Amino acid sequence: MKEYYADLHIHIGRTRSGRAVKITGAKTLTFSNVLQVASERKGLDLIGIIDCHSPEIIEEIEAGILDGEIMEKTEGGLQYKNTTIIPGSEIEIYDHNCNGPIHVLAYFPTLKAMKEFSSWMSGHVKNITLSSQRIYCDGRTLQKIVKSLGGLFIPAHVFTPFKSLYGKGVRSSLTEVFDPELIDAIELGLSSDTEMVKDIEELDSYVFVTNSDAHSLGKIAREYQKVLLEEPSFNELAKALKETGNRKVTVNYGLNPLLGKYHQTVCSGCLQQVLRDSEQCPECGNNSIIKGVSARIEELSVSGMDRRDGKERPPYIHQVPLDFIPGLGPKSMEKLLVGFGTEMNILHEVTLEQLMEIVPEKLAVYIDSARKGTLSFEVGGGGKYGKVKKELT
Known part of the structure; x- marks a missing residue:
């Protein structure tokens, strides 16, 4: 078996004809550009493209198969050069048991299954061409449909204050909306990590x-994981999510939660940090408070004598994406890619000394500090990302 790099939540901004899929996605975030950047620039082995239910995207995949650029794999998934694509969909649930909308991810082994899901979903959403559309059915029904097509079901960015399982969706338990037996994994999201949610x-x-x-090409692989598989395919991924046959996620790579857009509780008006239980901003008097992910996790956690032993987790590496590093502009990035091939190589294979042969020493040290998780940050919240401080510690 071998370890592979996987990012399973990548949007499509526009179709080949220019039609919107993810309205908030970049216009350059087309299916063909995603494949090229993920495979050749980022160096990812396994990607989940979660807008494949859109009919024009299905047509683009079929055209790629016809042209020989894409091949369907016997173990599930689609092969493009050195990268396996897992076709998927992001859906918004808002059934009678929800306090607010919940985003979930569904993945399918074949294009045929994806087309069947798209056909079913077209009768339950207002616009099948768009991403993250509200589906008019309850959570358990959606789970059963996904499973009937051999799919995987994963609640998305589960602590985000808006449109997530714990952010607004449920009061205290996922069982309010979902069958726990039909959930294959949990996506943490950018403002949390393993340590934060251990209780x-x-x-x-x-x-x-x-x-x-x-939502843009540059943001691909800002978080990802390393998975141990026989080969990068749908069936192998499914085994890793169930940790069967020694398949597993071996490392999670993510932003330090302080960089996430919703880490701390803030006033929605002036974005000043406020206490978790505040009902009014002391700075501007605004009554609209956005509860941070850290505060919501504290509410859901059990600690002390009441806590049973939790699951043993793989390492969670706080790794700052290259896009976040001060002073790393397009020219320097291009030099690094010419020298080392892919971002995965830059982040995992190249030594500090090799970096200094390509870029100035200060920038090389920044990159090395970013991948070691030793940079310091300004905290994010209220929809505003945190920032890497310019001074090295």
Whole structure:
């Protein structure tokens, strides 16, 4: 078996004809550009493209198969050069048991299964061409449909204050909306990590995945994981999420939660940090408070004598994406890619000394500090990302 790099949450911004799929996604975030960047620039082995239900994207995949650029794999998934694509969909649930909308991810082994899901979903959403559309059915029904097509079901960015399982969706337990037996993994999201959520007992049985939720090409692989598989395929991924036959997630790579957009509790008006239980901003008097991910996790956690032993987790590496590093502009990035091939090579294979042969020493040290998790940050919240401080510690 071998370890592979996987980012399982990448959006499509526009179709080949220019039609919007993810409205908030970049226009350059097309299916063909995602494949090229993920494979050749980022160096990812396994990617989940989660807008493949859109009919025009299905047509683009079929055209790629016809042209010989894409091949369907016997173990599930689609092969493009050195990268396996797992076709998927992000869906918004808002059934009668929800306090607010919940985003979930569904993945399918074949294009045929994806087409069947798209056909079914077209009768339950207003616009099948768009990403993350609200589906008019309950959570358990959606789970059963996904499973009937051989799919994987994963709640997305589960602590985000908006449109997530714990952010607004449920009061205290996922069982309010979902059948826990039909959940394959939990996506943590950018504002949390393994250590933060270790005391949420109902998550003990699930593998955690860390994905980019990329809305632009540059954000692909800002979070990802290393998975141990026989080969990068749908069936092998499914085994890793269940940790069967020695397949597993071996490392999660993610942002330090302080960089996440929703880490701390803030006033929605002036974005000043406020206390968790505040009802009014002391700075501007605004009554609209956005509860941070860290505060919500504290509410859900069990600690002390009441906590049973949790699941043993793989390492969670706080790794700052290259895009976040001060002073690393397009020219320097291009030099690094010419010298070392892919971002995965830059982040995992290249020594500090090799970096200094390509870029100035200060920038090389920044990159090395970023991958070691030793940079310091300004905290994010209220929809505003945190920042890497310019001074090295």
